[in-house]
Amino acid sequence: MERLAIMGVGSLGTILGAHIAQSGREIDLIDVNREHVDALKKNGARVIGQKEMLVPVNALTPDEMEGIYDLVFYMTKQTYNEAAFAQLKPHVGEKTIICTLQNGLPEIAVAEAFGENRTMGAPVGWGATWVEPGVSRLTTEVQDMFFTLGTVNGEITPEVYEIKEILECMCPVEISTNLMGLRWGKLLMNATFSGVSTALGCKFGDVMENDKSFRVLQVVGKECIDVSRAAGIRMEPSHGFDFDQRLDYWDEPSRLEAEKAYRFFWRPHLELVASMLQDLQKGRKCEIDAINGVVCETGRKFNVPTPMNDKVVEIVKKIENGELKYEFSNLDLFEV
Incomplete structure (x- = not known):
């Protein structure tokens, strides 16, 4: 997976994006908040709190997206799903994976929009607080952070292991056959x-x-x-x-x-x-x-x-x- 994106770069997405970018991978941080995007472009993604980081990132608004992504970490709040799905669909190809990190039971809506076979979920085992444009506070101690990753039907595919490797640039990842x-x-x-x-x-x-x-x-x-x-x-x-x-x-x-x-x-x-x-x-x-x-x-x-x-x-x-x-x-x- 070469073309990566985070859709919805709030407090959590800013921190995840900083870690992935720091690992050397290219990733687009996409958000509708122009002030936040401008701050990320100008200053980089800054993480404070339990960890201190300042990482240059590639940030953009949805109208600036180009081409097809291989993997999208979908972190938009579910209140904005309808608009975000419409913005994302032109950039989703036959093999694109949408991995939702939203709260609740988001896989249902994502699977309906993009197909169950392309939907994965990664419940987040850490917390963050928005501070200001370009800055998020990590509130969970580093040793207590984790992700859990799986597919809707419980199948463990090769793509699961690829996504696991990407997320592990931030913290440990557990794979599960019981995502629901x-x-x-x-x-x-x-x-x-x-x-x-x-x-x-x-x-x-x-x-x-x-x-x-x-x-x-x-x-x-x-x-x-x-x-x-x-x-x-x-x-x-x-x-x-x-x-x-x-x-x-x-x-x-x-x-x-x-x-x-x-x-x-x-x-x-x-x-x-x-x-x-x-x-x-x-x-x-x-x-x-x-x-x-x-x-x-x-x-x-x-x-x-x-x-x-x-x-x-x-x-x-x-x-x-x-x-x-x-x-x-x-x-x-x-x-x-």
């Missing part, structure tokens, strides 16, 4: 800490430090587990951590054990600010429908109640519409 199970595990990660912290306008660590917000988070996670089981999905262990078993509970002793597991696994991510909250802070709509909303929608399909995820979606929608502010006092709206 991995996605549900990642969905649980996002629905809990990202969803709840977005509704409360805070960092992940702030949710963990408050007893009530932590109880809300655990119920959100419990609903994810119940829904995935009803849908016949077995959450795949991520980085050796079995969400389905470690985070489930049925009484107070088991809930306390699950709480310990949450605290252990999310310890490296306490300073993370959810990308959904970053969007709200910028006055944009966020991906709540593609995260907690997926849990609610799938729950309705399989007759599994999801009242806590419903409340998270409701609060975030009200923040988007200006009816509420993104502040910790929204915790009063939850009943546990």
Whole structure:
């Protein structure tokens, strides 16, 4: 694979692009934010936080794309899928692979647009925060970073190993034959800490430090587990951590054990600010429908109640519409 691109160069894409470019590979960093693209062109991609990097990169806007790409790491927010797919399609050939690194269950939409045989997924096991045009903060400690990579149907193709090698210029990559199970595990990660912290306008660590917000988070996670089981999905262990078993509970002793597991696994991510909250802070709509909303929608399909995820979606929608502010006092709206 020679012609590489990242479509949607936000906080995560900037950091991934910096690592791939630093490895010596040519890659186009594509984004609609002209100010960000100009900063990347002029100054390079700057990474701060858990790692310090400044790497020259080739950045461009979608209208500046040329030719066919062999591999596109698709990182555009799902709220912009329709427009981004239209921009990308002229640059997708018969053998182009689209590897989505989005949140939620993005492979469904990508496969519908480009074909299941060309769709791969790489759930991201690290976090980042947007700082300013051209600059992103890595919030996960380097030794705790990872990707997991797979295909929609579970087949391990030669292309999987090529993409693995590319991503490994940044951090370790695990290959899985159960991508959908991995996605549900990642969905649980996002629905809990990202969803709840977005509704409360805070960092992940702030949710963990408050007893009530932590109880809300655990119920959100419990609903994810119940829904995935009803849908016949077995959450795949991520980085050796079995969400389905470690985070489930049925009484107070088991809930306390699950709480310990949450605290252990999310310890490296306490300073993370959810990308959904970053969007709200910028006055944009966020991906709540593609995260907690997926849990609610799938729950309705399989007759599994999801009242806590419903409340998270409701609060975030009200923040988007200006009816509420993104502040910790929204915790009063939850009943546990």
